Amino acid sequence: MHILILGGTAEARALAGLLHPHARVTSSLAGRVANPRLPVGEVRIGGFGGADGLARWIGEHGVDRVIDATHPFAERISSNAAAAAAVAHVPLLALRRPGWVPVEGDDWRDVGSLEEAAAALDGFGWGHLPGRSPRGRVFLTTGRMGLAAFADCPQWFLVRSVDAPEPPMPARTEVLLDRGPFTVDGERELLHRHRIDVLVTKDSGAAATAPKLEAAREAGVPVVMIRRPPVPQGVETAASPEEAAARVLGRAES
Structure with missing residues (x-):
């Protein structure tokens, strides 16, 4: 066969x-x-x-x-x-x-596409967070192929992908090349070091990349979750x- x-x-x-x-x-x-x-x-x-x-x-x-x-x-x-x-x-x-399922303590915003995720970023009150940028700092883990949907967003983005992304992408972007599996300790440190205000991700359901959700829950960081x-x-x-x-x-x- x-x-x-x-x-x-x-x-x-x-x-x-x-x-x-x-x-x-x-x-x-x-x-x-x-x-x-x-x-x-x-x-x-x-x-x-x-x-x-x-x-x-x-x-x-x-x-x-x-x-x-x-x-x-x-x-x-x-x-x-x-x-x-x-x-x-x-x-x-x-x-x-x-797929991933939210648990107690999670703050997820469910959206249906990359474009809806980009639009959802305007709905957060960035200015009320002490020591945070009024525009917001976004940890984007949706892969390197869909960055065009966020190209016009004013927020600062940390983009993590296996290979380097290509334009178009947000004007204020830092690229982190890395491949899972990731750890909760590593994700916790990353959110803290980059002062992340919100996580944007796809509901891939992978165990190797799930630690970011636990770290976001602990830090009180909301998650924009794109439905599969x-x-x-x-x-x-x-x-x-x-x-x-x-x-x-x-x-x-x-």
């Missing part, structure tokens, strides 16, 4: 490791990260040319099963995967780690690599 795993997430790598002893596994990475962590098995890097190109690749390479293990916010590739799987008549499973897009209609989901592997291998053996 030939299984195509879409995505370079930690869950995708774990899934490749679980499936590799039992099937031929090809992992497809988008190629947006300069030095990605590679999974076991075969690896291809780069796009397919949309849903039609992905469907052709599935047919040409004898793929029996596709697993969409991309980032929860990789909406375009998830849509293309659903369309391609339907054209190629192969089963598709979406691996989606659970839904999985394409009709696509089955699994919440963990173990669940996804069990489903795929169970069906293969039946």
Whole structure:
């Protein structure tokens, strides 16, 4: 059985490791990260040319099963995967780690997009915070690809990403190149050192990046949380690599 795993997430790598002893596994990475962590098995890097190109690749390479293990916010590739799987008549499973859930002490502002997150920044009363800038200081952890949505914002931004971002971006920006997993102590120190007023993040649900939420809760820093897009209609989901592997291998053996 030939299984195509879409995505370079930690869950995708774990899934490749679980499936590799039992099937031929090809992992497809988008190629947006300069030095990605590679999974076991075969690896291809780069796009397919949309849903039609992905469907052709599935047919040409004898793929029996596709697993969409991309980032929860990789909406375009998830849509293309659903369309391609339907054209190629192969089963598709979406691996989606659970989203974050607020707990007591959290101050979350729920928004639906990067643009809504940027607009939400004007709703905070920066001036009443002792020793803080009247414009506000924002810790932005939404990735380097969506900074254009914040380009016209007057606030100061600390942008953390794996690779260096490119313009357009906010005029008052400091870039921090780093890759998780992060620790609560490290995130606590970062919020304090940069005098952060608000955290803006996506609901990726990743354990490796969750410590920033605990640090924000402790410091009383509000969080602008961007909701994740839904999985394409009709696509089955699994919440963990173990669940996804069990489903795929169970069906293969039946």
